[in-house]
Amino acid sequence: MAEDEEGLTADEKVQRSVGRSLRRIVTGSVLLVVAGSWGWMGYYELRPGEAAIVLRLGKHVRTVVREGPHFRIPPPIETVEIENVDDTRKEEFGFAGKENQETPHERIAEASMQTSDNNIVRVNFAVQYRIKDAFAVRYRLADPDMVVRDAAQAAMREVVGRETVDGVLRERRDAVTAEVQDLMERLLDSYDAGIQIKDVQLLDVRAPEEVQSAFDDVIAANQDAKRLVNEAEAHRNELIPRARAQRSELVADAEAYRASKIAEAEGAARRFTAIFEEYRKAPEVTRRRLYLETMEIILPDVEKIVIESGTTQILPYLPLGSRSGGAPK
Structure with missing residues (x-):
């Protein structure tokens, strides 16, 4: 290079030096831009309800669920797949939904289930679910929606098979x-499916059309029975307070009668005690007085004469009847 520059003038040497410097600057700038662009490719941002699955050379290294800006090693070393985990998804069974392409015959077969008492019911229901593990849903399940449908069908048929037709219908x-929700969650967890069941709804449960009229009659009879029971309960609720009031009145009357009889007996006992005390002091006089009082009671309209025995003088007598004003008899 020095030999080449020996035959050059000073201006040519300067121009060649400037050219080399410009080439180095351009090359450095290009490399810097390329490096910056490659580094910028490591930036990504998550919105609310999103999860990022980060793969390093095809191997899962982490799942990011926090919203906001994030960085990873730029591709092809690390790649990111974003999954929406906040949306509620829905699967419907037994009727034609917006995305249900089954024929009427297939829908009837899907909805028909056997109860424990060997009856057939048609169960139309819906399942709402969300993703709780984005990596499991994307890489462990070939068809997440079909897995949910299969688990829902299996769970519903098992639960309905344990119930009677009346239990399922009403x-x-x-x-x-x-x-059903509890059984589905246990089934999906056993698959490590990364799916959470939010709700199971029975949209319509009925008997097959061939026997629907008979079931309607049974339902009407049950409603009549409930109505009669309610009427009987209302009548009972009306009679019980009335009976309680009558009972309270009878109890009060009985208590009053009891109190009066006790008072009457106590008065008689006091009179008897007083008479007995007098009798102890003068037995003959008391006995005589009681005899005369008794005669007054049992012979109220008869004049009574009491003759004192054992006397030789003028006959003494006691005109008891004159006190009541009756004529001698």
């Missing part, structure tokens, strides 16, 4: 949905 609808 009495235990809420219990059925709760049991």
Whole structure:
């Protein structure tokens, strides 16, 4: 290079030096831009409800769920796949939904289930779910929606198979949905599916059309029975307070009668005690007085004469009848 520059003038030497400097600057700038662009490719941002699956050379290294800006080693070393985990998804069974391409025959077969008492019911229901593990849903399940449908069908058929037809149609609808949701969650967790069941809804449960009229009659009879029971309860609620009031009145009358009889007996006892005390002091006089008082009571309209025995003088007598004004008899 020095030999080449020996035959050059000073201006040519300067121009060649400037050219080399410019080439180095351009090359450095290009490399800097390329490096900056490659580094910028490591930036990504998550919106609310999104999760990022980070793969390093194809191997899962982490799942990011915090919203906001994030960085990874630029590709092809690390790649990012973003999954929406906040949306609620829905699968419907037994009827034609917006995306349900099944034929009417297939929908009837899907909805028809056998109860524990060997009856057939048609159950139309819906399942709402969300993603709780983005990596599991994307890489462990070939078809997440089909997995949910299969788990829902299996759970609903098992629960309905344990119930009677009356329980499914009326009495235990809420219990059925709760049991189906619990069974689905356990099934999906056993698959490590990364799916959370949010709700199970029984949209329509009925008997097959061929026997629907008979079931309607049974339902009407049950409603009549409930109405009669309610009327009987209302009548009972009306009679019980009345009977209680009558009972209270009778108890009060009995208490008053008891008190009066006790007072009467106590008075008689006091009179007897007083008479007995007098009798102890003068037995003969008391006995005589009681005899005369008794005669007054049992012979109120007869004049009575009492003759004193054992006397030789003028006959003494006691005209008891004159006190009542009656004529001698």
